[in-house]
Amino acid sequence: MLPPTITKSQLLSNFDTFVFDADGVLWTGDIPIPGAAEWINTLLDDPEKSVFITTNNSTKTLEQYMKKVKKMRFGRLGRENLLSPTIVLCDYFKQNSDKFENQYIYLIGVENLKKSLEEGGGVKCFGTGPDHKDNYTDGDFINEVDVKSKIPKAVVVSFDSHFSYPKLMKAANFLADPLVEFLVCNEDSTFPGPVPGMILPETGPWSAAIQNVSGRKPDIVFGKPHEQLANFLKSRVQAGKFNSERTVMFGDRLDTDMMFGKNNGFTTVWMQTGVNTLLDIELARKNGESTKIPDFTCRFSEF
Amino acid sequence: MLPPTITKSQLLSNFDTFVFDADGVLWTGDIPIPGAAEWINTLLDDPEKSVFITTNNSTKTLEQYMKKVKKMRFGRLGRENLLSPTIVLCDYFKQNSDKFENQYIYLIGVENLKKSLEEGGGVKCFGTGPDHKDNYTDGDFINEVDVKSKIPKAVVVSFDSHFSYPKLMKAANFLADPLVEFLVCNEDSTFPGPVPGMILPETGPWSAAIQNVSGRKPDIVFGKPHEQLANFLKSRVQAGKFNSERTVMFGDRLDTDMMFGKNNGFTTVWMQTGVNTLLDIELARKNGESTKIPDFTCRFSEF
Incomplete structure (x- = not known):
């Protein structure tokens, strides 16, 4: 059951803070969802409303993201409206600069993330790019993996298509020291698209591998549905203005977006334009996974 | 508390089937444990006793294993005394030859395992060796990973120091078909040694990564502490002679060896010569993990 x-009028009268997932809600890949840009503009026009894309x-x-947003005619969205694990992680490093500056x-992630963390977080990252068994001699490569000369303050785990055995080994050995923090950007198992029917792994499997070998759980996960992002979002709303009960979360994924909303006391609106289907909602209902079940649905094209 | x-005399009078872990119990790396070879020989001399190294x-x-065993003066151990996930997996393929012959x-594992499975299991393996993002062009590599042209009957997961994003992608896409079996050799998180203080990942983390992205649990895990190995072991004892209550398991690891014994109704003897320590036993007691707590301990050098 849907x-x-x-x-639109119920939304405008009942809520002050509007939180949106991006892919599958405002656009799919590089194609805008009909009505989404107009709806975002309506909200941005109202000085009483706060708008966040998560x-x-x-x-x-962030620069690349702003370009992408402009290209799709969401040009009035500013940097202050965008939230991602990268931004929250940079803020975390800055807030704890006595430790991290x-x-x-040790970064399991792409070069863009390295650039963002170094510029925005004030840290020095190492480990990005290829690091394969082939880089070491065959017989003794295990002894050659350097897990001793440079001990990081944290292991950060994000999407990395170069992940490898030596990287896993380094992460496990660094995390053997309980003072080295284990920070995970997000735990999505897969990306949505871009090739229909093809499964594309995201950060989740690498985080699972590192948890398995290190015996540790992440100290913080920065993405949806976790609280670090929610706390950051609250801090971005004008002081004294944030109210969970007057906050609404629009998303397509049950296990990130809907859970993020529900875990933080927001009203949740499920969009039918993304990854999850009505069948997934029925399954969540059957399994009693109440935090995945949306409160409402709507179509921006009908606003 | 130990x-x-x-x-020795209690063991000889109370048990007929003697099961041993190898590394940490009979030897450490390439160094035999004092008294182990003599004890194994005593048991092999007795026609009423069955002896298995697991x-x-x-x-x-198997050939390399026999050579290793001989070099360490366990020369009277024969092929029939050795059990491993590889041997049980070959047997599984043979038993189900209508499906697998x-x-x-799709094999995530080393060349030796490929050889063993092809010769002993009658299957054709593909996927071993390096398969990195670097093998594909940068912009579109995701579209280039071939997950369509050769669909396997099973994905087999074992230790692989070449594991990579394209391999994870292939495993996930193959396993999207519920008819493709998900077979895991063992789920040990780490190897014991050989470099003191250095963590060396085993199969566990890759299995965890594939489970995370595929949303599937393995159909069968072949190694300790799982039942497939125990069933195979029972089938190797002379017909009508196997009795769980008269079977004893010697091991050093609580989460594989002791659990394997306990899960299958064997008496368990913990050896102090391997990975786990008395502290680990205390921790298991504190956490109420009763299947990890050994019944007895002993030293072969005192026999």
Whole structure:
């Protein structure tokens, strides 16, 4: 059964803070969802409303993200409207600068994330790019993997298509020291698209591998549905203005977006334009996974 | 508190089937444990006793294993005394030859395992060796990973120091078909040694990564502490002669060896010569993990 529909006027009168997932909600890949840009503009026009776009994707710099948004005619969205694990992680490093400033981070992630963390977080990252068994001699490669000369303050785990055995080994050995923090950008298992029917692994499997070998759980996960992002979002709303009960989360994924909303006391609106389907909602209902079940649905094209 | 000591004469009078872990129990790396070879020989001399060496390691062929055993003066051990996930997996393929004979297996594992499975299991394996993002062009590599042209009957997961993003992608896409079996050799998180203080990942983390992205649990895990190995072991004892209550398991690891014994109704003897320490036993007691707590301990050098 489809969740009940919520109308534009109900949304405008009941909520002050509007949180959106991006891919599958405002656009699909590079194609805008009909009505999404107009709806975002309506909200941005109202000085009483706060608008946030929340993505779990850590593969673009903020500059690249702003370009993408402009290209799709969401040009009035500013940097202050965008939230991602990268931005929250940079803020975390800055808030804890006594520990992290100019310190080493072992980064499982892409070059763009390295650039963002170094510029925005004030840390020095190492480990990005290829690091395969082939880089070491065959017989003794295990003894050659350097897990001793540069000990980082944290291991940061994000999407990395170069992940490898030596990287896993380094992460496990660094994390054997309980003082080295284990920070995970997001735990999505897969990306949505871009090739229909093809499964594309995201950060989740590498995080699972490192948890398995290190015996540790992440100290912080920065993306949806975790609280670090919610706390950051609250801090971005004008002081004294944030109210969970007057906050609404629009998303397509049950396990990130809907859970993020529900875990933080927001009203949730499920969009039918993304990854999850009505069948997934029925399954969540059957399994009693109440935090995945949306309160409402709607279509921006009908606003 | 150390488990109570069991004596040689108690062992000989109370048990008919003697199961041993190898590394940490009979030898450490290439160094035999004092008294182990003499004890094994005593048991092999007795026609009423069955003796099995059980390893979770799938990186050597049976021939290489026999050579290693001979070099360490366990020369009277024969092929029939050795059990590993590889041997049980070959048996599984043979038992199900209508499905598997001459069929493709996507193998995450070493060349030796490929050789063993092809010769002993009658299957054709593909996927071993390097398969990195670097093998594909940068912009579109995801579209270039071939997950369509050769669909295997099973994905087999074992230790692989070449594991990579394209391999994870292939495993995930193959396993999207519920008819493709998900077979895991063992789930040990780490190897014991050989470099003191250095963590060396085994199969566990790659299995965890594939489970995370595919949303599937393995159909069968072949190594300790799982039942497939126990069933195979029972089938190797002379018909009508196997009795769980008269079977004893010697091991050093709580989460594989002791659990394997306990899960199958064997008496367990913990050896102090391997990976786990008395502290680990205290921790298991504190956490109420009763299947990890050994019944007895002993030293072969005192026999």
